[in-house]
Amino acid sequence: MQDNGAIHTSKVVRQQWARWQEQGLFMFFLPAYCSQMNLIEGQWHQLKAHEIAGRMFDNEYDLALAVMEGMASRSEQGGYTLERFKFKSS
Template sequence: MSILGVWQPNRSFEYGLVQGSFNQERYVKFMNQIADKSEQLLKQTGRITVIVQDNSPAHTSHFAREHWQQWQSQGLSLFFLPPYSSEMNPIEAQWHQLKTHEIAGRIFDNEYDLANAIMEGLEHRSQHAGWILERLTLKSAYSHLASEQML
């Protein structure tokens, strides 16, 4: 299971959860949804959205870079951390808390049970912290694979 999230401290947490990894296509689908929300925020408030992220190959691929200008026009700016400096990204502490407090020490029979535990853990953390939590779905062009690969 892989999770990709956008966290605004004390306000909101949006995430996508997939079986396997977040490849460039899944990353772009996720970020397109974030860009659409950013565009709404820009129109309503005049504020841009800044996403802090690492230099994952999915984040910096040619396919992703092709979308940067469009995202920027929608009010979404990307800020890349220096390589090997994940400790500078506050969302890493949230992933750590999820792993060590919400799902640690549990054994899962399958990916479905693990996915449910992750979603329940994030729900618990959001209730405790007072965030608005939203799971973004990543619809696949391959509908017969959607239930197997994307949750």
């Protein structure tokens, strides 16, 4: 289940769809602007409201570190595993 974010519909990702379907992975896209159906939206809200609320960041790197730390904290509190994916950028 994916939202229609640019990364999920990019040319590079679309080129992988056939291979993923051969492996039994099918992409389903949420309707535009349907945050109620996208469970990650609730997690983002909790992260912003509790983990990084009221903090200021000097740069994007510091913000990224705070998000990663906040997600790790939320996963520990919630008792679920968290896996970080690093995407290759050009």
